[in-house]
Amino acid sequence: xxxxxxxxxxxxxxxxxxxxxxxxxxxxxxxxxxxxxxxxxxxxxxxxxxxxxxxxxxxxxxxxxxxxxxxxxxxxxxxxxxxxxxxxxxxxxxxxxxxxxxxxxxxxxxxxxxxxxxxxxxxxxxxxxxxxxxxxxxxxxxxxxxxxxxxxxxxxxxxxxxxxxxxxxxxxxxxxxxxxxxxxxxxxxxxxxxxxxxxxxxxxxxxxxxxxxxxxxxxxxxxxxxxxxxxxxxxxxxxxxxxxxxxxxxxxxxxxxxxxxxxxxxxxxxxxxxxxxxxxxxxxxxxxxxxxxxxxxxxxxxxxxxxxxx
Amino acid sequence: xxxxxxxxxxxxxxxxxxxxxxxxxxxxxxxxxxxxxxxxxxxxxxxxxxxxxxxxxxxxxxxxxxxxxxxxxxxxxxxxxxxxxxxxxxxxxxxxxxxxxxxxxxxxxxxxxxxxxxxxxxxxxxxxxxxxxxxxxxxxxxxxxxxxxxxxxxxxxxxxxxxxxxxxxxxxxxxxxxxxxxxxxxxxxxxxxxxxxxxxxxxxxxxxxxxxxxxxxxxxxxxxxxxxxxxxxxxxxxxxxxxxxxxxxxxxxxxxxxxxxxxxxxxxxxxxxxxxxxxxxxxxxxxxxxxxxxxxxxxxxxxxxxxxxx
Numbered sequence: 001x002x003x004x005x006x007x008x009x010x011x012x013x014x015x016x017x018x019x020x021x022x023x024x025x026x027x028x029x030x031x032x033x034x035x036x037x038x039x040x041x042x043x044x045x046x047x048x049x050x051x052x053x054x055x056x057x058x059x060x061x062x063x064x065x066x067x068x069x070x071x072x073x074x075x076x077x078x079x080x081x082x083x084x085x086x087x088x089x090x091x092x093x094x095x096x097x098x099x100x101x102x103x104x105x106x107x108x109x110x111x112x113x114x115x116x117x118x119x120x121x122x123x124x125x126x127x128x129x130x131x132x133x134x135x136x137x138x139x140x141x142x143x144x145x146x147x148x149x150x151x152x153x154x155x156x157x158x159x160x161x162x163x164x165x166x167x168x169x170x171x172x173x174x175x176x177x178x179x180x181x182x183x184x185x186x187x188x189x190x191x192x193x194x195x196x197x198x199x200x201x202x203x204x205x206x207x208x209x210x211x212x213x214x215x216x217x218x219x220x221x222x223x224x225x226x227x228x229x230x231x232x233x234x235x236x237x238x239x240x241x242x243x244x245x246x247x248x249x250x251x252x253x254x255x256x257x258x259x260x261x262x263x264x265x266x267x268x269x270x271x272x273x274x275x276x277x278x279x280x281x282x283x284x285x286x287x288x289x290x291x292x293x294x295x296x297x298x299x300x301x302x303x304x305x306x307x308x309x310x
Numbered sequence: 311x312x313x314x315x316x317x318x319x320x321x322x323x324x325x326x327x328x329x330x331x332x333x334x335x336x337x338x339x340x341x342x343x344x345x346x347x348x349x350x351x352x353x354x355x356x357x358x359x360x361x362x363x364x365x366x367x368x369x370x371x372x373x374x375x376x377x378x379x380x381x382x383x384x385x386x387x388x389x390x391x392x393x394x395x396x397x398x399x400x401x402x403x404x405x406x407x408x409x410x411x412x413x414x415x416x417x418x419x420x421x422x423x424x425x426x427x428x429x430x431x432x433x434x435x436x437x438x439x440x441x442x443x444x445x446x447x448x449x450x451x452x453x454x455x456x457x458x459x460x461x462x463x464x465x466x467x468x469x470x471x472x473x474x475x476x477x478x479x480x481x482x483x484x485x486x487x488x489x490x491x492x493x494x495x496x497x498x499x500x501x502x503x504x505x506x507x508x509x510x511x512x513x514x515x516x517x518x519x520x521x522x523x524x525x526x527x528x529x530x531x532x533x534x535x536x537x538x539x540x541x542x543x544x545x546x547x548x549x550x551x552x553x554x555x556x557x558x559x560x561x562x563x564x565x566x567x568x569x570x571x572x573x574x575x576x577x578x579x580x581x582x583x584x585x586x587x588x589x590x591x592x593x594x595x596x597x598x599x600x601x602x603x604x605x606x607x608x609x610x611x612x613x614x615x616x617x618x619x620x
Contacts, residue, residue: 022496044619091496186332186401188519189539209498210520213537222534222611227523229499248617261614288619295617301532302612304571307558307605309354309598 006144008250009117010037011050011136012126012239013106014075016057018086019233019278021093026233029279030061032083033126033149036236039283040243040270041124042068043291045250048117050074050136054082054105064284073114080105093231094208113139122250124242125169127151130161137168145255147171147246148200149238155182163198170255171202173242179205188213189220202260204245204267206238214264216257223264224302226272226294233278237271240283244270269294316454318560319427320347321360321446322436322549323416324385326367328396329543329588331403336543339589340371342393343436343459346546349593350553350580351434352378353601355560358427360384360446364392364415374594383424390415403541404518423449432560434552435479437461440471447478455565457481457556458510459548465491473508480565481512483552489515498523499530512570514555514577516548524574526567533574534612536582536604543588547581550593554580579604 012034018027034051041047048071057077065072081104089096111132123143125133127150137146148169154162155178166172172195180186183194192203192215203215207225214221245267249255252262269291276282322344328337344361351357358381367387375382391414399406421442433453435443437460447456458479464472465488476482482505490496493504502513502525513525517535524531555577559565562572579601586592 093496186403187539187541189537193539207520210517211532211534220537220611221614222521222537223614224521224532224534224612227499227530227532229497229503231497252617258615262617265614266617292619295619299614299616301530302534304531304533304575304609305568306609307562307572307576309602309605 005045006121006250006253007048008041008045008122008124008246009048009050009120009140009143010034010041010124010126011111011128011133012037012124013083013128014049014051014053014057015083015085017235017279018084018100019235020088021233022089022091024232024278026278028058029235030058031085031235031279033128033236033239035061035065035280036239036274036283037124037126037243037246038065038070039068039280040240040274041247042070043286043288044244044247044266045122047071048074048120050111050113050117052076052078052105052109054078054080057082064280068284074117078105087235089234093234096234111136111139121145121253122246123147124246125149125165126239126242130154130158130165133165134161137165145170145246145249147173147242149173149242150178152178152181167199169200171204172200173204173206173238173245175238176205176207179203204264206241208234208237212241212264212268214260216260221261221264223268224298225268226298226301228272228275231275232282234275236280237274240274241267241271244268265295265298266291268298315355316431316560316563317358318351318355318432318434318556319358319360319430319450319453320344320351320434320436321421321438321443322347322434323393323438324359324361324363324367325393325395327545327589328394328410329545330398331543332399332401334542334588336588338368339545340368341395341545341589343438343546343549345371345375345590346549346584346593347434347436347553347556348375348380349378349590350550350584351557351560352380353596353598354554354557354576355432357381358384358430360421360423360427362386362388362415362419364388364390367392374590378594384427388415397545399544403544406544421446421449431455431563432556433457434556435459435475436549436552440464440468440475444471444475447475455480455556455559457483457552459483459552460488462488462491477509479510481514482510483514483516483548483555485548486515486517489513514574516551518544518547522551522574522578524570526570531571531574533578534608535578536608536611538582538585541585542592544585546590547584550584551577551581554578575605575608576601578608
């Protein structure tokens with residue numbers, strides 16, 4: 001990473017998950033959208049993390065994030081319990097049921113950006129309550145690119161705030177079902193076009209094991225997912241995707257046209273690592289050579305020889 | 311098409327469908343796996359169709375197939391009713407319910423190949439009862455490549471016959487759920503590997519609007535689907551895919567390695583046309599320039615600039 005790579009600020013949840021899959025179970029798995037995003041993006045750009053945890057948050061996770069080079073000046077550690085989520089994945093590892101959610105210290109979280117954070121060039125508002133996303137956005141000086149993630153819960157209970165922040169972002173990353181829920185469109189192309197009218201010029205539709213689509217202006221790009229014969233834990237894959245995507249935009253510092261496509265593949269690359277372990281196990285301890293080798297695997301995965309019938 | 315393009319023989323159903331979608335309804339829609347396959351493949355290779363219809367089969371459809379250049383010497387027209395299927399698509403146009411099936415003349419069908427068919431170089435056994443697929447295979451001299459499609463029904467009620475024919479084919483085209491049903495594997499990569507052990511070196515997993523995967527030996531290729539803002543009728547998309555895929559293998563007459571990837575894209579291209587109309591409406595009257603223009607759209611859809619982190 002060169003000293004010139006612009007900084008990438010993320011606000012999101014930092015959590016302790018309890019993950020149950022058909023094959024294994026991991027209580028006390030450090031997770032949260034901010035954690036997965038930071039770990040993934042840390043290989044591509046200098047990351048600043050804004051979030052909150054309680055006194056129960058593992059010191060090892062703090063050390064790991066620091067080791068990854070993540071700037072934690074914006075991570076508050078306060079009295080109380082860390083946000084906790086418990087869920088169980090179905091046999092096919094796609095669908096999951098939430099068994100328990102405890103907001104803990106997240107309930108009273110008021111994000112406050114350290115002075116050195118406000119002029120970050122790239123900003124990602126990971127999946128948290130949209131009013132908190134807005135509060136962060138309003139403390140920023142003039143980010144070059146703003147990305148946003150959200151979830152069905154906020155579309156249900158906080159849509160006015162969500163629409164307000166949406167009007168001010170460049171790129172929305174969203175699940176297929178959420179894109180349809182947000183717009184009322186059953187057809188994905190029409191849903192994406194409807195989202196663009198709400199603000200973001202780039203709409204990235206995440207489809208899990210089916211990859212992701214980028215709608216950018218009138219351009220469409222399809223990024224495959226890497227077929228894996230073993231998925232340990234899908235938790236955080238979407239956040240790791242966002243980390244790879246935003247990380248590449250910051251690293252290239254040319255967040256337009258062709259670079260958006262390349263960013264989609266770095267997103268897919270980081271997501272493919274993420275699901276190979278519980279928590280951030282498989283994201284931690286990567287290096288750029290390993291990431292590049294997998295990027296090259298993606299290049300081969302979708303490559304084909306042009307032919308001509310005419 | 312040059313005079314040297316090898317012939318492509320297909321055996322499959324020729325049917326009259328009654329299709330209901332959330333927006334429209336088409337009774338008396340000519341369909342069937344053999345029909346869609348032939349129409350799609352006709353742009354790429356000379357097609358010979360083996361099947362059976364009743365006296366109620368529309369003369370216009372016969373004329374259309376002839377106009378497309380499909381050799382109908384192997385299509386029997388017998389007393390009785392043509393095979394009929396009636397179905398309704400859900401709002402998202404992916405899932406569908408079968409409302410009625412009437413085998414008609416298909417119940418007593420014994421495929422008998424005209425003499426001039428037996429030495430066709432490429433053979434596709436479209437989705438029909440596996441014993442009929444076997445009967446056709448046994449009448450062939452020495453096809454260079456044999457492709458096969460099947461469905462959940464045959465996995466349920468005719469698995470021994472299906473396994474028998476599967477052991478003798480080069481390429482299986484199958485839906486995602488059917489691949490898992492056939493092998494008992496929840497993970498798609500493991501399911502595909504398990505299918506390869508049953509015979510076919512190439513396993514093509516069709517995923518509808520998510521595209522298709524090719525497992526060929528140890529190689530994996532991901533073909534995107536074209537995001538469309540309007541899908542009229544998904545019926546026959548898988549058969550049109552197979553027609554484009556096998557059609558390109560015959561046309562290139564080099565059914566290996568890189569050409570399999572290109573064939574996947576021609577399959578995707580023909581499938582994308584198919585869903586834009588009821589019956590074979592949107593497949594009929596294409597030409598190679600239109601097909602090539604859409605192939606080029608696919609090329610752009612998944613193209614990205616290589617980058618290097620090292």
